[in-house]
Amino acid sequence: MFAERFVRARKASGLSMQALADQVGLSANAIKKYEHGDAMPSSSNLMKLAKALNVRSEYFFRPMKVEVQGIEYRKRASTPQKTLAKIHGDVLDQVERWYELLNFFPDSAKPIKEFMLPNELPALVDDYEDLEAIADTMRDYWGLGLNPIQDLVDTFESRGLMVILTHVDTDNKFDGLAGSIEDKPLIVISGSQNGDRQRFTLAHELGHLVLKGRLTDEMDEEKACNRFAGAFL
Ligand SMILES: [Zn+2]
Incomplete structure (x- = not known):
């Protein structure tokens, strides 16, 4: 347990x-040796390491509640x-806390829905013009009506997107x-962007999840996701 968490904290620190x-x-x-589990630091070194990595020393010994190693991002x-x-x-820490929180909910009331895509989506997309219709299909499927979406994060989460x-x-x-974790889709966005940019990024990343495996080779995925995002919002 220690080695795994120690590696995580060190990588998260960027050191x-x-x-x-040296620090x-x-x-x-x-x-x-600590990272490979071949040795354990003394308690005084442990405290120095915790300080340098900006975590509490208990962090190293907190049991993992869930296997959160399987996060895959698009490059x-x-x-x-x-x-x-x-x-x-940072994502691993947040996902872990999210799962810990979920444990407090009774099984009947767990606020997780399965993320699903509508069957009407075309299997292959070879024209940027088609992205408008795909965005409409998603909005319909999610019952969003025609008005601007108020709380996009909440809208995503209530449809099974972390x-x-x-x-x-x-x-x-x-x-x-x-990306995804344990087969559940996950979107990570930067908290330092302004609200409009965050909204666009969220919709763009949804585009990646929706269009995955559907674009023909001639289509540029980034461009397609931007078109999707513009239409979706
Ligand atoms: Zn992208």
Whole structure:
């Protein structure tokens, strides 16, 4: 348990093994041993590590309530690897808390619906013009009527999409990501954007979930998701 959580906290901090070692006065090799589960830090080193990683020392020993390793994101070339690693750590923590919270709900009242797509969606999309109709189909399917959607996050969550707002400093190099955890769809958006941009990003990421596997090779997925988002909103 310790090793796994320690690795997670270190990656979320954005520190390399060497950088962390330097901060706490240990060798990079010692850090590596902790991460591989080959050694445990002394309690005084544990406290230094917790401080350097900005977590409470109990963090390292909190049992994992759910397997949250299976998050897969679409690759995005413009977001630096290090930023993605930080986002990933934050997402894992938030998903874990989300599941912990869910445990308080009785089975009959769990606020999770299964995310579903309407059968009417075309199997193949080869024209950007078609995206307007697809967005309409989604709005119909979700019963959204013709007016602007008031609370988009709430609308998504009540249709089975987990939405995570990350406040990790991404230096404006990150808008959002769509992925899945344990087969449940997940959308991550940056909390530092203004409301309109967040709304667009949410709709764009929904586009990725809706259009997955449907676009022909000639279609640019980013462009298609933007068209979808514009029409959906
Ligand atoms: Zn995209």
